[in-house]
Amino acid sequence: MSLLETRDxxxxxxxxxxxxxxxxxxxxxxxxxxIGANGAGKTTLMRSISGVITQAPGMVRFDGREIGALPxxxxxxxxxxxxxxxxxxxxSLSVEENxxxxxxxxxxxxxxxxxxxxxLFPILKERRHQPGTALSGGQQQMVSIGRALMSNPRxxxxxxxxxxxxxxxxxxxxxxxxxxxxxxxxxxxxxxxxGQAMKVADRVYCMMEGRVTLSGRPSDLSREAIHDxxxxxxx
Amino acid sequence: xxxxxxxxxxxxxxxxxxxxALGLSLVFGIMRLVNLAHxxxxxxxxxxxxxxxxxxxxxPFVAALIALPVMFAVGWVLQRxxxxxxxxPDILPPLLVTFGLSVVLQNALQEGFSADSRRxxxxxxETASVPVGPISLGVMPLLTFGSxxxxxxxxxFVFYRTALGRAxxxxxxxxxxxxxxxxxxxxxxxxxxxxxxxxxxxxALYLGTRANFDPTTGPARLIYAFEAVIIGGLxxxxxxxxxxxxxxxxxxxxxxxxxxxxxxAGHVAFLVVLLVRPRGLFPRAFx
Numbered sequence: 001m002s003l004l005e006t007r008d009x010x011x012x013x014x015x016x017x018x019x020x021x022x023x024x025x026x027x028x029x030x031x032x033x034x035i036g037a038n039g040a041g042k043t044t045l046m047r048s049i050s051g052v053i054t055q056a057p058g059m060v061r062f063d064g065r066e067i068g069a070l071p072x073x074x075x076x077x078x079x080x081x082x083x084x085x086x087x088x089x090x091x092s093l094s095v096e097e098n099x100x101x102x103x104x105x106x107x108x109x110x111x112x113x114x115x116x117x118x119x120l121f122p123i124l125k126e127r128r129h130q131p132g133t134a135l136s137g138g139q140q141q142m143v144s145i146g147r148a149l150m151s152n153p154r155x156x157x158x159x160x161x162x163x164x165x166x167x168x169x170x171x172x173x174x175x176x177x178x179x180x181x182x183x184x185x186x187x188x189x190x191x192x193x194x195g196q197a198m199k200v201a202d203r204v205y206c207m208m209e210g211r212v213t214l215s216g217r218p219s220d221l222s223r224e225a226i227h228d229x230x231x232x233x234x235x
Numbered sequence: 236x237x238x239x240x241x242x243x244x245x246x247x248x249x250x251x252x253x254x255x256a257l258g259l260s261l262v263f264g265i266m267r268l269v270n271l272a273h274x275x276x277x278x279x280x281x282x283x284x285x286x287x288x289x290x291x292x293x294x295p296f297v298a299a300l301i302a303l304p305v306m307f308a309v310g311w312v313l314q315r316x317x318x319x320x321x322x323x324p325d326i327l328p329p330l331l332v333t334f335g336l337s338v339v340l341q342n343a344l345q346e347g348f349s350a351d352s353r354r355x356x357x358x359x360x361e362t363a364s365v366p367v368g369p370i371s372l373g374v375m376p377l378l379t380f381g382s383x384x385x386x387x388x389x390x391x392f393v394f395y396r397t398a399l400g401r402a403x404x405x406x407x408x409x410x411x412x413x414x415x416x417x418x419x420x421x422x423x424x425x426x427x428x429x430x431x432x433x434x435x436x437x438x439a440l441y442l443g444t445r446a447n448f449d450p451t452t453g454p455a456r457l458i459y460a461f462e463a464v465i466i467g468g469l470x471x472x473x474x475x476x477x478x479x480x481x482x483x484x485x486x487x488x489x490x491x492x493x494x495x496x497x498x499x500a501g502h503v504a505f506l507v508v509l510l511v512r513p514r515g516l517f518p519r520a521f522x
Binding site for chain 1: 402419
């Protein structure tokens with residue numbers, strides 16, 4: 001049985017319908033990538049799962065439970081942590097305080113603690129008393145990922161973590177993924193960077209205009225198929 | 236020497252204004268809510284203490300101690316049932332609701348306690364003083380000022396050293412992301428207003444023992460509180476204390492020059508600070 005799934009998920013971005021019946025599944029320990037161009041509905045999908053957008057209860061299921069209508073704080077308490085698009089560090093909080101916010105509500109024993117997060121991203125330990133916003137973009141992204149890990153989540157949702165970062169920085173951040181996966185967390189990676197997504201994911205969903213247009217294992221998908229699913233087939 | 240005395244009395248008076256203002260500063264800092272009923276809530280707490288003193292024969296400090304949890308509950312319920320419903324991107328609804336609350340409180344107090352001005356009796360403490368060289372300082376003003384410093388320290392501790400304070404600051408920065416961290420903004424706001432009402436009760440104790448109050452005293456206290464918050468810089472607790480002291484000193488110095496100028500001098504000092512430092516003395520780095 002899958003750990004997290006959406007069933008016929010529809011979603012609106014204001015008055016605009018952004019999702020038209022999306023079905024995706026995530027198994028325990030699996031990493032899934034969701035790729036697609038701007039406006040494909042990726043962020044609406046993430047916001048529906050994390051509870052920022054309230055849905056019909058049955059549209060999102062986690063561990064056999066209907067969570068579509070739960071508020072975000074309760075969904076996080078169940079074990080779905082978010083690395084939000086744009087990092088969203090709290091500017092009034094220091095790096096360490098930002099990390100501590102990750103386990104504000106969900107305090108479960110697990111592989112992740114301040115020490116292990118600092119082990120994963122050593123630079124954060126040096127900077128721990130600085131305001132989160134004094135860091136470079138890549139370091140801020142590390143704080144945002146560390147903050148999500150602090151809750152020892154069962155599912156980690158990463159929304160556009162490479163957005164606005166230099167390729168070398170993106171590589172650094174993705175270098176942490178094997179360690180995150182080793183701890184057993186399931187991961188959903190939302191990316192515009194197709195190459196990066198194919199490298200880390202066990203399975204890929206490609207979205208276009210609010211629908212899943214292609215899915216499968218990276219090795220089974222040809223460049224043409226992805227190109228067509230991403231941009232639409234040439235008429 | 237007489238001027239040293241005047242300034243010192245002003246500083247002590249400033250402690251009272253800071254106590255009026257700290258609750259307002261706390262609530263504004265966390266949820267950008269301007270509570271126009273803040274002054275009336277101080278008066279409500281003063282009547283509550285007065286009732287406990289007159290009905291149960293308690294001392295004012297014991298009565299205030301009992302009033303603290305009651306007012307915390309009042310604040311918590313007020314936030315949960317009323318204010319949380321109107322908080323949002325638009326700042327007008329909460330302004331209107333707290334303005335309405337102010338009218339309701341004043342009229343309810345008038346119904347219940349009549350328009351007579353009242354005072355919380357503090358016995359011998361009312362006139363007790365300690366001589367410091369040639370100057371004598373009242374015990375009640377000293378207690379007021381000491382309480383203002385203690386309240387500022389305590390709030391500062393809660394804000395910067397506890398998980399609750401971390402949640403306060405995170406929610407103030409970004410409620411949506413805070414909720415993704417498991418924070419329930421509605422509960423955080425209810426806690427904040429509850430704590431603000433605890434500060435209000437302490438302010439009410441010293442307001443009620445220092446001077447007469449009646450059901451319509453609130454709005455005038457609210458003006459001093461606003462001025463203290465704005466002089467200090469929005470959201471800064473130490474700034475709020477400093478703002479209270481500046482208004483207090485301006486008032487006593489103004490009164491010394493001409494008794495008619497007491498209130499005016501406080502407002503003039505406020506305007507001067509606004510001219511020189513439009514964002515207050517200790518503004519937050521960002522807003």
